[in-house]
Amino acid sequence: MEEYTKQIPQSEAKPDTKPAVKLSGVCKRFGDFTAVDNLDLGIREGEFFSLLGPSGCGKTTTLRMIAGFEDPSEGTLSVAGEPMLGVPPYRRPVNTVFQSYALFPHLDVAENVAFGLKRSKVAKGEIGKRVAEACEMVQLSGFENRKSSNLSGGQQQRVALARALVNRPKVLLLDEPLGALDLKLRKEMQIELKNLQHSLGITFVYVTHDQEEALTMSDRIAVMDDGKVRQIADPATLYELPADRFVAGFIGETNTFSGEVVDTAKNRAIIHTADGMDIEAFVPDGREVSKGEEAHAAVRPEKVRLGGEGDNVVSGKIRDVVYLGSSTQYIVETSGGERISLVKQNIRDASGEKEGDEATVAWDAENCLILGG
Amino acid sequence: MDERKGWSWRLAGLLSPAAFWLGIFFMLPLMLILVYSFGRSGVYGDITITFDPSNYLRVFDPLYLEIIGRSLAIAGLTTLFCFALGYPLAYFITFKGGRWKLALLLMVMIPFWTSLLVRAYAWVVILGGNGIANRSLQFLGITSEPLNLIFTPQAVMMGMVYSYLPFMILPLYASLEKFDSRLKEAAQDLGASRWHTFWKVTFPLSLPGVIAGSILVFIPSAGEFVIPDLLGGSRTVMTGNLIQQQFLNARDWAFGSALAVMLGVLMLGAILLYIRKVGTDKLEGV
Ligand SMILES: Nc1ncnc2c1ncn2[C@@H]1O[C@H](COP(=O)(O)OP(=O)(O)OP(=O)(O)O)[C@@H](O)[C@H]1O
Ligand SMILES: [Mg+2]
Numbered sequence: 001m002e003e004y005t006k007q008i009p010q011s012e013a014k015p016d017t018k019p020a021v022k023l024s025g026v027c028k029r030f031g032d033f034t035a036v037d038n039l040d041l042g043i044r045e046g047e048f049f050s051l052l053g054p055s056g057c058g059k060t061t062t063l064r065m066i067a068g069f070e071d072p073s074e075g076t077l078s079v080a081g082e083p084m085l086g087v088p089p090y091r092r093p094v095n096t097v098f099q100s101y102a103l104f105p106h107l108d109v110a111e112n113v114a115f116g117l118k119r120s121k122v123a124k125g126e127i128g129k130r131v132a133e134a135c136e137m138v139q140l141s142g143f144e145n146r147k148s149s150n151l152s153g154g155q156q157q158r159v160a161l162a163r164a165l166v167n168r169p170k171v172l173l174l175d176e177p178l179g180a181l182d183l184k185l186r187k188e189m190q191i192e193l194k195n196l197q198h199s200l201g202i203t204f205v206y207v208t209h210d211q212e213e214a215l216t217m218s219d220r221i222a223v224m225d226d227g228k229v230r231q232i233a234d235p236a237t238l239y240e241l242p243a244d245r246f247v248a249g250f251i252g253e254t255n256t257f258s259g260e261v262v263d264t265a266k267n268r269a270i271i272h273t274a275d276g277m278d279i280e281a282f283v284p285d286g287r288e289v290s291k292g293e294e295a296h297a298a299v300r301p302e303k304v305r306l307g308g309e310g311d312n313v314v315s316g317k318i319r320d321v322v323y324l325g326s327s328t329q330y331i332v333e334t335s336g337g338e339r340i341s342l343v344k345q346n347i348r349d350a351s352g353e354k355e356g357d358e359a360t361v362a363w364d365a366e367n368c369l370i371l372g373g
Numbered sequence: 374m375d376e377r378k379g380w381s382w383r384l385a386g387l388l389s390p391a392a393f394w395l396g397i398f399f400m401l402p403l404m405l406i407l408v409y410s411f412g413r414s415g416v417y418g419d420i421t422i423t424f425d426p427s428n429y430l431r432v433f434d435p436l437y438l439e440i441i442g443r444s445l446a447i448a449g450l451t452t453l454f455c456f457a458l459g460y461p462l463a464y465f466i467t468f469k470g471g472r473w474k475l476a477l478l479l480m481v482m483i484p485f486w487t488s489l490l491v492r493a494y495a496w497v498v499i500l501g502g503n504g505i506a507n508r509s510l511q512f513l514g515i516t517s518e519p520l521n522l523i524f525t526p527q528a529v530m531m532g533m534v535y536s537y538l539p540f541m542i543l544p545l546y547a548s549l550e551k552f553d554s555r556l557k558e559a560a561q562d563l564g565a566s567r568w569h570t571f572w573k574v575t576f577p578l579s580l581p582g583v584i585a586g587s588i589l590v591f592i593p594s595a596g597e598f599v600i601p602d603l604l605g606g607s608r609t610v611m612t613g614n615l616i617q618q619q620f621l622n623a624r625d626w627a628f629g630s631a632l633a634v635m636l637g638v639l640m641l642g643a644i645l646l647y648i649r650k651v652g653t654d655k656l657e658g659v
Pocket of ligand 1: 030033035053054055056057058059060061062209
C-alpha cells in the first residue's frame with residue numbers, strides 16, 4: 001500500500017509557491033439550490049488540476065466562478081494571489097476553453113486566435129507572430145484563413161485552445177474540452193494537451209466527468225459530488241486509497257462490503273457482513289475503527305483472484321463472464337447473495353471457467369481497504 | 374445521372390405552384406409595365422406599343438429628378454431612423470425581455486392590425502394645424518401660434534418611421550435571437566469589455582438582420598405614396614405620388630410605367646451597393 005502512494009510520478013508543481021488559484025469556503029446558490037457547497041481548493045502553480053465528478057455536481061459552476069461569469073454567494077477566491085471578488089471576467093488573468101468551443105463564426109481561425117491579443121493592445125507585428133506560433137503549437141498552420149464553421153470538431157477544439165493559450169494566461173480553465181470528440185481523437189488530444197501543459201508550465205484547471213481521463217492527465221484531482229469535494233489527491237492515491245465509498249465507486253470499479261467490526265489488530269480489522277462473511281481488511285492510518293462499529297471495506301476487481309489462497313477466501317457460483325479483450329470479468333455470487341466482481345488477465349490456460357460453475361475467490365487483506373465515511 | 378434527373382423532376386414538381394403563381398401574378402404585370410414604359414399614351418389613356426425610349430428621357434427632367442432624389446433621400450433617412458430606434462429596442466426585447474418577450478413583440482406588431490390609411494390619418498389628427506400636438510404645445514405655453522408641423526418632409530418621415538419600424542425590428546429580433554450568448558462570455562473571457570463585445574461580436578453577427586430590415590424598410594419607403602399624400606401635402610411629393618398621378622389622374626400609363634421601372638432599377642442599385650458595403654464576406658458562416 002505505502003509503495004503505491006510513494007511512487008507518484010507526477011507533479012512539476014512546486015508545493016511551496018503561492019497557490020495559482022485559491023478558493024476558501026466558496027458557496028454558490030441558485031435560489032435555494034446549492035450548486036457548490038463550502039469549497040476549499042488550493043491549486044498550485046504549474047499544476048494540472050482536475051475537477052472530477054458526476055453530472056450536475058458543480059464542476060462547471062466552480063470553473064465559471066474562477067473565470068468570473070458567476071459570483072460566489074459566499075467565500076473568497078483569488079487568482080495568482082489577487083482577490084477576484086468583483087473583478088469582471090475581462091480583467092482576470094485566466095482564459096477558458098469552453099466545452100462548446102464558442103468560436104466566433106464570423107471570424108477566421110487567425111482572427112479568432114488574435115481576438116484576445118487585439119483587446120490587450122499588443123502591437124500589430126507581435127500579434128501576427130504570436131498567432132502564427134499558437135497555430136503551429138496546436139498544429140493548425142495552414143488553416144489560418146479558414147472560417148471556424150468549416151472546421152472539424154478536433155480542429156475547432158484546437159482553435160479554442162490556441163485562442164486561449166495565445167494570451168499566455170496565468171491559469172487556463174478547460175471545461176470538458178474533449179467531450180465532443182470521438183474516442184481515438186480524444187486519446188490523441190489528451191496526450192497533446194498534457195504535453196502542451198508540460199512545456200508551457202501554465203496551470204491547468206481541467207473539468208471532466210471521465211475518471212480515466214482525469215487519472216491519466218492530472219497531477220492532482222478533486223473528486224466532487226453534490227457540490228462538495230470528497231477527496232483531493234494525486235491519481236495513484238485516489239485509486240489506491242479512496243477516502244470514502246463515493247470515491248471508491250467513482251474512480252474505477254470496486255467491491256464494497258459493509259458490516260460490524262468484530263476484531264482489530266495492528267492495521268487490520270475483521271468485518272462481519274450481514275450475510276455472514278468475515279472479511280479481513282487493511283486499516284490505513286487515520287481511519288482506525290473499533291470493535292462493534294459499522295465499517296466499509298473495498299477491494300478492486302483486479303486484486304481478487306479466481307481460486308487459490310488468500311486472507312479472504314469466499315466460495316460461490318459464477319454468474320456472469322464478460323470478455324474484455326485483454327482481460328475477462330467474472331461476477332461470482334456467494335451463497336449469501338453478495339456479488340463479487342473480479343478481473344483476470346487473459347492468458348492461454350486450460351481452466352476456462354464458465355457461467356454456472358462453482359468457484360472460490362480469494363484476495364489479501366493488504367488490498368482490501370477500510371473506507372472512511 | 375438517372376438519379377439526378379429524378380431528383381430535378383421532383384424539385385420541378387415542388388416548385389411549380391410557386392412558379393405558376395409568381396409567373397402569372399408577379400412576372401406578367403412586371404413585363405407589362407416594362408412594355409408600357411416603351412409605349413406612347415393616347416389622349417384617352419390608350420397605349421400604343423412603340424419601343425420608343427422617349428418616356429425615359431422625360432424622366433431626366435430636373436423636376437422629376439428632384440422628386441426621385443428626394444424619395445431616395447427620405448427612404449434612406451427613414452431606414453436610418455428605423456435602424457437607430459429599432460436596434461436598441463430589438464436588443465432589449467431579445468436579451469432583457471425575459472418572460473415579457475412575446476408581449477413586447479406583439480406590441481411592436483400592433484400597428485399592423487389597422488390599415489396604413491387609418492394610421493396615416495391618425496398622424497394628420499396629431500400634427501394638423503389644430504391637431505393634438507399644436508394644442509398641447511399652446512396649452513403648455515410653449516408656443517403661442519400653431520406650428521407648421523404637417524405637410525413637411527419631417528412629417529412624412531415621422532409617419533414612415535412609425536409605419537415601417539416593425540419591418541426593421543422583426544428581422545433584427547430574429548437574428549439577435551439566434552445569437553449564442555456563450556460567444557459573449559467567450560469574448561469577455563478574452564479580455565473584451567462589454568463595449569468591445571458588442572461591436573466585435575454581437576453586432577457583426579446581427580448583420581443579416583440589419584441588412585434584411587434595412588431592405589424591408591427602404592423598398593416600401595421609396596415607393597410610398599399614401600403617407601406623403603396625407604402628411605406631405607403638395608410640397609413633399611414623392612415618386613410614388615408621381616407614378617400614382619400618371620396612372621390615375623394624367624392617365625399617362627406609359628410615362629408612369631417608365632417612372633416605375635426607373636425607381637425599381639435605382640432601388641436595386643442602391644440595395645446592391647449597400648449589401649456590398651455592409652455585407653461581403655463578413656456574412657459568410659453567420
Ligand atoms: N444558472 C443556474 N441556475 C440554476 N441552477 C443552475 C445554474 N447553473 C447551474 N445550475 C445547477 O447547478 C448544478 C451544478 O451545475 P454544473 O453545471 O456546475 O454541473 P457540472 O458538474 O458541470 O455537470 P456536467 O458534468 O453535467 O456539466 C446543477 O444541478 C445545475 O442544474
Ligand atoms: Mg459542466
